[in-house]
Amino acid sequence: MFQVLHGINVDWMGRRHLAYIISGILVVASLVSLIAHGGPKYGVDFTGGSALEFSLNPTPGVDDVRSAVESAGFSGAEIQQRLDRPAEFLIRLGVQQAGTDPAPAVEAALRGIAPNMAVELLRVETVGPRVGTELRSAAVKAVLLALGLILVYVAARYDWRYAAGAVVALFHDVFITLGVLSILDREITLTVVAALLTLAGFSINDKVVVFDRIRERKQSLRRESPERIMNLGINETLSRTIITNGTVAVSTLSLFLFGGDVLRDFSLAMLVGAVVGTYSSLYVASALALELQLRTEKSGPSRKR
């Protein structure tokens, strides 16, 4: 048998205050970055406006592109040249400048840069202001709905304290992922919201596996203290936690490396989420459930006695 992490016996719960400090630092760092950036950096999906992507060959300078776009009447456009593919330019227009259909005017202006330059439209995303607001509220609702469903399911299958621990841990995962994206100055698009929901799904999966083992141990080892039972549950599922999150991280990493520009933010969010989720499965969810348990069962180790 080829194996790692067998017979691990870590006193996770005994050191749970360390986890609170680590999580505290991560959450505060995320919060500081989010406040410094004035909230998450929303993409066109949520703010409204236009994102246009063109491939220009031979490649002009960014300034040529900017002045061409400005000459078409779009002042203050944000222009980015792709680092990995310098022929591709991303032009972002705010909701006021974009109007309903800016692509033809921008394309015509770009053609004016040089007569022999090939202009190819790769992508247009135009979102009206009202649709942007609607998408934002739909995204928030979807995240809350997902967390609510999880809360109810885990509470029904396990215990409300576990459910509360799990949902707080999920909030923790999603919030820190948002924070990391904010620190890296990445945009929050609909696709990123999809990544946040997915990582919440993968993360709760982990927590349920740990909870399940804790519940099993609770039945077989009735006399043990809750701390010890939780430690056992975490330690016994540790190799599985590491392996599964490892394979998910490898898939996500390959998406990040090879999946192309369109999926880059998605896979980045998933990757950050996989790491934070693993940590919170080991520590945050169970530790919070334990705190709640200790507080609600002061009289004895189990309610039944």
Added chain:
Amino acid sequence: MTQSDRNKLFLTLIGVALALYTLWPTFQFYSMPPEQRQEVLQARPAAATNEVERERLTKLTKLREKAIKLGLDLQGGMYLLLEVDRSKLGPAEARNAVDQAMRIIENRIDQFGVAEPSIQKQGDNRILVQLPGLLDQERAKELIGQTALLEFKIVKTDEETRATFDRIDQYFARRASGGAGTDTTARPWTSRFLSVAQGGESFALVENVAGIDSMRAQILADSSFVLDASLNWESHESEREGRTGRAFHVLSREPLMQGKDVASAQMRLDLDQDRPGAPGVSFTLTTRGGGLFADITGANVGRRLAIVLDNRVQSAPNISERIPRGQGSITGSFTEEEAQDLAIVLRSGALPAPLSIVEERTVGPSLGQDSIRSGLKAAAFAAVAVIVFMVIYYQLSGVVAVIALALNILGLLACMAAFKATLTLPGMAGIVLTIGMAVDANVLIFERIREELRNKKTVLSAIETGYARAYRTIIDANVTTLLPALALMWLGSGPLRGFAVTLSIGLIINVITAVGVSKMIFDAWSLRRKVNTISI
């Protein structure tokens, strides 16, 4: 092998065969050379000219319908969310406006020749239009968004036209002098034209068009100045004495007939005897329209009838005789494409209310190709990495898990084909994530079996206990993972819904393959020989 094992194996084989059968058209379609695939995408049996051709096209259409469809983000195309502006409609009209607009858009797009367009109502005043494949963006948008007010009006006689021009001149002269005394010789309006009232039309050079437009706007804005006429440009520029400009018509104020009176219209190349091969449009009127048309033409023989689309004169043919049977034609300096579009507009009528584009997502075909390539690369890399790891770490049992993984992906794709789901780029990401996540159930089981083995259980009982104990965990874990995916399905439209669907199907099939199929392989293997070792 026991009877029940044999049954399970039989079921599995049937499942695999069914999956392969479902995926066969997809395989056929995507292994075609690009030109042939394009032909399949464009195939429209209705366009066939003979029976053999129709049969062939029907077959291609079926192939297209059975293959897994690629989302707009992968094959390129347009996604347009349109909003119907109902602010100017009465309550009864407003109720029907969206459905009516949908029918008209459907009709227009259908004739535009896009394969597999999708037009859906969203909410109560929005229409989602998805146009896959390569196409002329601007033309499509124009065709969809055009309000297209079509009217038929009589062209005023030359005397009437001159009288109208005089009145306009006087109006501007009076305004210039501040109302004190009128200079009857000043011609601020007429002087902008190269020729006035010659055979029912006037002509202005290109450089004067904008000036005339602004004067016309002033007249229309001034409610104290009532003109019993409508002032209209011709839709296309033309030449007089070798100089480019635009013809201008003074028309009757009220339309005699409208677009709704037209029953059908076709682009034809044989309408203009003077210019054979010049594109034009022939049309047939409804019964009511035919009656009106007979009256109009009868009462106005020798005059010109203007066909006005969105306030521009498309054509103003002479009425040579009374036309009783409701047949007519429009000729002019059209390109073939313009004539085609005009015919479409005539056929499908005018939109009841203005539409605006509130969301657009267009992906060019080259970016789509790129995305497919990167998606496949990411999937291949993830699969290789996961397979190598599983086989090294769990050895023969790892091979079992890999078989389960392969069946999982096969089942996922087959379900997508069967449910006519669309594969989007986020959907591809969903498959890649499924590759990473699908082994989880087997990891849970194998870790459990290892634990049982460490507790000195026999191999057989370790397998039994391992599966039994892990099973419950797997169900709970997969249900909780499914919940956010369901929330996402509710949130998302287009690509994101594709992602949520892929992920959800993957999770459900995962439980079947990772638990059922892998257990079956273990049972078959361990019961045949009285094993006491296991490769795990």
